[in-house]
Amino acid sequence: MKSTFHIALLTSTFLSGAAWAEDVTLTIESWRNDDLTIWQDTIIPAFEAANPGIKVVFAPSAPAEYNAALNSKLAAGSAGDLITCRPFDASLELYNQGHLADLSGLASMANFSPVAKSAWQTDDAAATFCVPMASVIHGFIYNKDAFDALGIAVPATEAEFFAALDKIKADGTYIPMAMGTNDQWEAATMGYNNIGPNYWKGEEGRLALIKGEQKLTDAQWVAPFATLAKWKDYLGDGFEAQTYPDSQNLFTLGRAAVYPAGSWEISGFNTQAQFKMGAFPPPVAAAGDTCYISDHTDIAIGMNAKSAHAEQAKTFLEWVGSAEFASMYANALPGFFSLNSTAVEMQDPLAQEFVSWRGKCQSTIRSTYQILSRGTPNLENETWNASANVIKGTETPEAAAQRLQDGLASWYAPQQ
């Protein structure tokens, strides 16, 4: 009786195995529920047409719940075959726990630069566990109509930048720059980490900081704070209580001329703003200097180490690493730029402008994201607070830098 049951069970397993072999279904875990239609209508049909026999299901959950939901699914063994990866420590932790497979051997990994891969590697860069999908680029979006009306040329150097702001302020029609300090993160993300790479020379400074060769109190790390301190005079009345949505609305309603931005704003601004927009990279100190941009690695995709369809999943990941996917994804989501080394043709002019900086500037990522925000006090959170304080003028650039350095040195051995 018992053996009959076992045979029946085995048979059914084989039969279902045979059925699977005909048509394998891969499930993608993701937090990008905003992108559901893009995956279903554009990306997945393209993959399935090229790879008969593999079906793909995009199964996103809400962004705020994603990490917790994914962790419990992985622990229970019910997670999908493909896992959308958050950058740095969240995914590294999954890899260390054995949930994400090592993908260093994928052929398409060659299509990505070391910076692009850095967010999904072990600290020694020996293993890469997710295929990079997209990054967001920082810079400034400006109101082209306002600039034309006031006869302002797009600033390339810092002096031109502040001259332009002075001119807008003197004219009085527009608030020169739309940013508030109420939510704090804009000051750090769109302020410090936007303009900073020009001072600390992008990757050079960022890696030196991680190695402990530079300190946050060095001139190149204090200088961006000193520049931020000058922004105060160009922000709107009551910027201290201005929130992130306030700033977005001020700009898209045409009341402010310059918006310190991340490229993820592009699609939202395209629908909201009734005027022409342009963008420029963070201005450099003197004309002709090498420019550096924050091209922050934001999203990637990896493989569940316990997936039953590892071969098919790898086929899919190889495809994600291809130029075809890069072009499709970048055009469907302007502002989320492909990390693929192959140049991608994009239709959106604002997105084109942002991505063109990769050709003339050096790319780096936000200085606080890799390794340096693992301890307490958390460097990223402290940088929010310090940047907001410096813009408001309640803390001097030197004092803010000193505080960040003391906090970092308190737990990070290479800085001690």
Added chain:
Amino acid sequence: MAAKKPVRWHIAVFLAPALAVYTAIMIIPLFGTLNLSLFNEEGNVRVFVGLRNFITLFGDPLWSNAFWNALGNNAWFFLVHMLVQNPIGVALAAILSSPRLRMAVFYRTAIFVPTILSFVIVGFVWKLILSPIWGIAPGMLDMIGLKSLFAPWLGKEEYALTTLALISVWQFVGIPMMLIYAALLSIPDEVLEAAEMDGITGASQFWKIKLPLILPSIGIISILTFVGNFNAFDLIYVAQGALAGPDYATDILGTFLYRTFFGFQLQLGDPYMGSAIAGAMFAIILLGVCVYLFGIQTRLRRYQF
């Protein structure tokens, strides 16, 4: 020899459901948290560390500065409630209980309504009212010629906490008002009539007769305010976020606990230090309640009618 007293089982039976629920969702988690605060993680293994988390919390300047800042802010938050909310609550109750006041029911309801609103709505509405960009506060001040008094209150270190405390006062002033109102109504008419016979009327009747009679209620309100304020979290979180800006000026124990326990942005949660903070909060509240119960309440004179 008297018959043996029957065992009164019904007391235990009727207490059991409430006791079971309370134990399951309050007492066990409370001791679980206190227990967790004595552990920490070393190389992914949970180890017993005794009071080391508390030594870190009070001894390491990085932690203790944040803790004392949160405690100081919390004390100010409580003080504003005691100095503004409760006196206004008592005054409103005194006015409402005056028999000559018309539409008393309307006022009572209108003042009490904000109490039943969600923190999220209160925080959001007040943030909009006070917004320097779209808010109605600058315009209204402008109408009476006081535009110069306007400041982006929620964004300034020196005003933000007081502003939030006053928003909370606005929301909750109905609670002391209702409690005191009920206490005032329970004062027997004979007492008041006797006072009138002796020529004590109006304001002096309030100060000399009614106030001493409602003092126990004021005591209860004070302790409720204390517990509520030192457990507060929602309003600050809704209005200023978990970082309790500007520059931690509105950081109270609740937001400090939240940030530590659950983590924030790139900061991963630290349940062990979080539990230590929760333990400290528990001690503070317990201490405050004990001071009240043994130091003040036993000395309050009670009148039996």
